[in-house]
Amino acid sequence: MEIKALKALAHPVRRQIMEALRSGAKTSGELADLFDASWPTVSRHLATLKEADLITAERRATSILYRANTSVLEDAAAAVLALIRADDGNDLDDDMKEAAE
Amino acid sequence: MEIKALKALAHPVRRQIMEALRSGAKTSGELADLFDASWPTVSRHLATLKEADLITAERRATSILYRANTSVLEDAAAAVLALIRADDGNDLDDDMKEAAE
DNA sequence: ATATTAATTAGCATAATTGCTAATTAGCAA
DNA sequence: TTGCTAATTAGCAATTATGCTAATTAATAT
Numbered sequence: 307m308e309i310k311a312l313k314a315l316a317h318p319v320r321r322q323i324m325e326a327l328r329s330g331a332k333t334s335g336e337l338a339d340l341f342d343a344s345w346p347t348v349s350r351h352l353a354t355l356k357e358a359d360l361i362t363a364e365r366r367a368t369s370i371l372y373r374a375n376t377s378v379l380e381d382a383a384a385a386v387l388a389l390i391r392a393d394d395g396n397d398l399d400d401d402m403k404e405a406a407e
Numbered sequence: 408m409e410i411k412a413l414k415a416l417a418h419p420v421r422r423q424i425m426e427a428l429r430s431g432a433k434t435s436g437e438l439a440d441l442f443d444a445s446w447p448t449v450s451r452h453l454a455t456l457k458e459a460d461l462i463t464a465e466r467r468a469t470s471i472l473y474r475a476n477t478s479v480l481e482d483a484a485a486a487v488l489a490l491i492r493a494d495d496g497n498d499l500d501d502d503m504k505e506a507a508e
Numbered sequence: 509a510t511a512t513t514a515a516t517t518a519g520c521a522t523a524a525t526t527g528c529t530a531a532t533t534a535g536c537a538a
Numbered sequence: 539t540t541g542c543t544a545a546t547t548a549g550c551a552a553t554t555a556t557g558c559t560a561a562t563t564a565a566t567a568t
Contacts, residue, residue: 383487
């Protein structure tokens with residue numbers, strides 16, 4: 307679940323694609339125009355994001371509209387937050403006592 | 408910043424290490440015992456996490472204590488959440504041009 | 509000095525990722 | 539049918555990640 311999403315979000319271009327989709331659905335060509343990478347390269351990143359369920363694709367005549375899957379982004383963020391100890395106050399990173407067990 | 412953290416968190420073993428550190432600081436050996444991977448392999452994952460500033464290391468006599476860096480985890484989660492469109496006309500750090508549609 | 513324990517670093521092999529160009533599929537319009 | 543546009547897939551080279559064993563550093567103790 308989140309494992310694929312976090313891996314997909316590890317690449318800067320893929321994060322930028324997700325960022326570009328914040329403002330609404332875009333076609334593959336529109337997205338490819340935003341980056342220096344070639345269109346096939348962007349297309350592959352889109353496939354990776356789709357495989358991780360971070361985006362959905364919908365055919366519109368000759369083009370394909372991509373849109374972000376918000377819930378999966380939320381799940382991914384939650385998975386990262388879950389790595390922080392929930393209960394028991396924790397300091398930032400300077401000195402705190404280690405729990406002995 | 409978050410780019411290294413998200414990349415580091417893309418690997419399941421590294422996430423499990425962070426998970427193991429939720430309950431408090433642990434030594435390299437204690438962490439290595441938790442996984443099937445060899446100690447050197449775990450050690451390398453620790454180096455990756457440290458490089459991403461997700462953990463800190465402190466020498467304690469013959470062993471080295473690792474602890475999670477909570478603030479960086481928070482930043483990483485925030486970076487993922489930032490990929491979700493904030494409600495209505497609300498542009499945080501949108502450096503993309505708007506779609507023509 | 510040697511020994512012991514804790515941990516990392518070195519070196520290597522394999523696997524996965526990335527990004528390109530060229531080729532191909534998909535839909536639409538004459 | 540042909541042609542055109544949109545997009546993906548194929549195939550390849552280069553890079554990076556992963557994980558192992560063997561060697562090495564570090565701290566402590568005898």
